[in-house]
Amino acid sequence: MANSPHGGVLKDLFARDLPRHAELSIESERLPALVLSERHLCDLELILNGGFSPLQGFMSQEDYNGVVENNRLVDGNLFSMPITLDVDETQIKELGIKPGARITLRDSRDDRNLAILTVKDLYRPDKIREAVQVFGSDDDTHPGVKHLFTVARDTYVGGELEAINRLEHYDFLDLRFTPTELRAHFNKLGWQKVVAFQTRNPMHRAHRELTVRAARSQQANVLIHPVVGLTKPGDIDHFTRVRVYKALLARYPNSMAALALLPLAMRMGGPREALWHAVIRKNHGATHFIVGRDHAGPGKNKDGKDHYGPYEAQELVKRYQDELGIKMVEFQEMIYIPDKDEYMPADEIPNGTRTMNISGTELRNRLRTGKEIPAWFSYPEVVEVLREQNPLPREKGFTVFMTGYQNCGKDQIARALQTTLNQGGGRPVSMLVGETVRHELSSELGFSRQDRDLNISRIAFVASELTKAGAAVIAAPIAPFEDARRQARQLIEKSGPFFLIHVATPLEYCEKTDRRGIYKKARAGEIKGFTGVDDPYEEPSKPDLVVDLEKQNVRSIVHEIILLLESNGLLDRV
């Protein structure tokens, strides 16, 4: 049997309002609509499906005050995180948000109407009080505090919701369980006791050992319940993590564990967040909840110290344990004991025992460099997923961006480099040379400063997308302006390595060897604003390589570029 929901009744608003779906849908079309951001959408989904039971809407001022001050709703139920809908003055005015008004809540991603809010009240929160009470300080190095101070608008709207449509998801649908669905799933499996494990990180052997120990200690099954809504900025994306969890699931004894995804927007609120997480898992039918070291910790504060003590979350949950209705299973950090080839909680390890660990930073380094990740730390299939997500330099795309006068040789170098890279294989090679780009991408543009800048920014956009997709990109426009080249570098470097090659063949040489007579036309005034004739060329201040076709031949220049790419690990062979 699944655990009783928080407050006694699961507030599955979708089920409740289904009989009125047609009527609510029609009404939602004619009401003013508030378009919701990603954070609000996460909250909305869990209000509507009962994950936040006993909430049936966004918190009114009374509930908000109770939660902020005492972790309690007006009806006396425990609740530790304010669930609020923040709006600004323009929205209030334009949508007519006032007590009694009905407002449609709309999905920003696809314009679908999701729910109708009946406004109960509008109130201005004291954000400093909220930060201090909920997150423990007003230090905005804390992501929850930062969101409150810089993103959340100044007025909160409280009110109950009626559900219309589920949020559309397109990923891992088979693993997205609402509380109602998960409860039915547990019942189907015949699970009596379920210990839920919250995570926002990839799981390795230590996590598997911890959850199996928890299951053993409580004679329970395990629910791996990772957050796939919003987690800490900089976390590994949920696509990769879910592939990791799926790989790990097969490492549990048969039918011991299940995996379900939670569309929660975390606040990284440590102790308060742990209490909230426990309530959410109770609503999803779990009977037990694991709270480990530094649960939902936001990292370091402005003084370089952790925002919360490592076991503060456990202490807060313990304080409310009797009335919480879901049992906390406490764990200390799991440490590897090489001499026994097993993991043990830190507090159970006898003094003097030899231990081993790989920190998060060390793991990231090993993924970056391809260094071995030992089997005692993780499973090969998990490592494989992470390696796919962290390609080695030789598997990544890059851009070689050449700049120089017309006829400086950059097109010839580009073609020779293309051939050389094609011969080596390993990745597709894409060419963005001046003439083709001007024809295919920028045919309406001329040669004013503005048009040239736009041309370079288009090249940068395409190069960045191709680099992201793993191609070797060779771009070779004149690109006479430093600023445009700097912006191109900035954009492309988000996708992969970028090399600026200054093809510094002197203008006189470019002109002298111009068989097509283009410079002659420019000198004669037939082409206006020609680079080097009557338009400037700004020399790159920080090129990665300078070459010159007057002094070198194409072959030796290509060789220099190849050496540059090689020294960055981009051409390593397996």
Ligand SMILES: Nc1ncnc2c1ncn2[C@@H]1O[C@H](COP(=O)(O)OS(=O)(=O)O)[C@@H](OP(=O)(O)O)[C@H]1O
């Ligand atoms: N006013 C002016 N200034 C410079 N270049 C001119 C101009 N008008 C036309 N062309 C021909 O356009 C080609 C260079 O375009 P780019 O896209 O490389 O220029 S830029 O980077 O946007 O400045 C290059 O073409 P190709 O000679 O076929 O390479 C130039 O000859």
